[in-house]
Amino acid sequence: MNELLVILVDRWPDILGATGQHILLSAVAMFWAVVIAVPLGILLTRYRYLAGVVLGIVSVIQTIPSLALLGFMIPVFGIGKLPAIIAMTLYGLLPIMRNTYTGILDVDQSLLEAGRGMGMTNAQMLKMVELPLARPVIFAGIRTATVMTIGMATLAAFIGAGGLGDLILRGIAMVDTGIILAGAIPAAVLAVLFDIVLALIDWRVTPKGLRIRKKQTA
Template sequence: MNELLLVLVDRWPDILEATGQHILLSGMALFWAIIIAVPLGVFLTRYRKIAGLVLGVVSVIQTIPSLALLGFMIPLFGIGSLPAIIVMALYGLLPILRNTYTGILDVDKSLLEAGRGMGMTNSQRLVMVELPLARSVIFAGIRTATVMTIGVATLAAFIGAGGLGDLILRGISMVDTGVILAGAIPAAVLAILFDLLLAWVDWYITPQGLRLRKQQAA
């Protein structure tokens, strides 16, 4: 324990720099995963015949080992941040896409009919009824994708993208448990903190009436 504390103190500047890189890589990957998955999930609710195929293809991506997928990207995009962000975004697609698709399909049809009766267009029903009611389910998918992305980001060091994985690789090459933990512990803490942050954001933007209903149901 004392040895670990000494390593953390001695390598504090390296840990801070690597943590910043890790957050940047994870944040960019998560941004693109959301930008792709949420609209695609909405699209699939309108064209359900192809939903199974698309979800199946995205699910297959999850079965490919992350190191192998990183290796596949090197001939196409070289080494560095770009291929790492692409791989992390691909891994983040499934939970967001599946939750978006499921959340919108689970919206009470009577509410959609009420919106239609009020003269709402399809776009208005999506923005004002479907997405707000499916938001908590979509947020759950984003939280899952965030934790997965931060975990996969540790492997980005294998292709020179930086992050906390650099410390882990350095510790492995030096056979130094303290250096390994100096990279692994901050990565785990980041995953927990971002999950809690997103949970708080979800709670904060939930209307008070829905908060009370959830608390009573719990």
């Protein structure tokens, strides 16, 4: 334990720099995953006959081992941050897209009929009824994808993308458990912190009445 603390103190600048790279990789990948997956999930609710095919393709991507997916990027995009971000984005699509699709489909039909009865257009229904009610489910998918992406960012070091995976690779090469933990522990802490932050954001944007209802049913 003391040895680990010494390594953490001695390598603090390296850990801080690697953590910044790790957060940047994960944030960029998650941004594009949300930008792609949420609109596609919404689109699939309008064209349900495509849902099986599209979700099936995204599910296949999810089954590819992380290292193999990163390796597939190298012949096309080379090494570095770009192929890592593309691979991480692809890996984060399924939870967000599936939860967006499921969340919107699970909206109470009586509420949709009430909206139509009030003369709402499809765009208004989506903005004012479907997305607000599906938001908790969509947010759950984003939280899941975020934790997965932060974990995969550790492996991105294998293709020269940087991040905390660099410390882990260095520790493996030197057969030094302390250096491995200096990369692994901050990566695990990041995943937990991001999940907590997203949970707090979800709680804050939830209307007060729904918060009380959740507490009562918990």
